[in-house]
Amino acid sequence: QKEVEQDPGPLSVPEGAIVSLNCTYSNSAFQYFMWYRQYSRKGPELLMYTYSSGNKEDGRFTAQVDKSSKYISLFIRDSQPSDSATYLCAQETGGFKTIFGAGTRLFVKA
Amino acid sequence: DADVTQTPRNRITKTGKRIMLECSQTKGHDRMYWYRQDPGLGLRLIYYSFDVKDINKGEISDGYSVSRQAQAKFSLSLESAIPNQTALYFCATSVADNGELFFGEGSRLTVL
Numbered sequence: 001q002k003e004v005e006q007d008p009g010p011l012s013v014p015e016g017a018i019v020s021l022n023c024t025y026s027n028s029a030f031q032y033f034m035w036y037r038q039y040s041r042k043g044p045e046l047l048m049y050t051y052s053s054g055n056k057e058d059g060r061f062t063a064q065v066d067k068s069s070k071y072i073s074l075f076i077r078d079s080q081p082s083d084s085a086t087y088l089c090a091q092e093t094g095g096f097k098t099i100f101g102a103g104t105r106l107f108v109k110a
Numbered sequence: 111d112a113d114v115t116q117t118p119r120n121r122i123t124k125t126g127k128r129i130m131l132e133c134s135q136t137k138g139h140d141r142m143y144w145y146r147q148d149p150g151l152g153l154r155l156i157y158y159s160f161d162v163k164d165i166n167k168g169e170i171s172d173g174y175s176v177s178r179q180a181q182a183k184f185s186l187s188l189e190s191a192i193p194n195q196t197a198l199y200f201c202a203t204s205v206a207d208n209g210e211l212f213f214g215e216g217s218r219l220t221v222l
Binding site for chain 2: 049
């Protein structure tokens with residue numbers, strides 16, 4: 001079992017939809033989670049990070065961690081074509097080593 | 111100019127050839143990383159370095175070697191390339207007190 005599991009998609013939604021992207025993790029010892037966004041032919045860029053349980057909101061984006069189910073989620077409200085990208089969840093595992101999920105490809109259709 | 115620069119951006123080579131991918135950064139970060147990205151597998155850590163005298167293996171270091179020539183330069187070598195090393199390779203940096211990774215734009219390597 002991979003330490004961080006993520007459905008690779010692709011996920012296709014119409015513009016304006018609410019998008020839910022999800023990952024599961026296996027190692028409960030580390031509670032620092034991140035979401036990176038990767039546009040085509042570019043390197044990933046940090047989108048959001050959260051620590052332990054709860055929600056963190058930044059504009060149209062909300063990151064959520066559920067420790068009891070070992071589930072991390074990213075919600076995108078009012079999705080836009082410019083949100084079309086690959087979204088990678090990640091868990092920092094101490095010593096600043098980061099484990100990534102496989103990434104979910106998202107397409108937002110105008 | 112990009113803060114993390116990788117060269118070459120694209121390379122096609124043959125089995126058995128020696129290949130070097132280079133990374134330089136202007137961010138002033140001590141920590142540098144090499145990742146490999148494959149479809150369905152995500153990013154996997156090859157090697158990392160927390161300063162010039164510190165080199166560590168990641169989860170998939172076999173077949174690869176690295177050199178940290180200076181704080182700003184970290185190169186990845188494939189001594190004898192094989193087709194299953196065909197992938198997108200990313201260099202990244204981070205600061206000591208923040209886990210955020212800053213990635214280059216990637217080097218696409220094809221081994222025939």
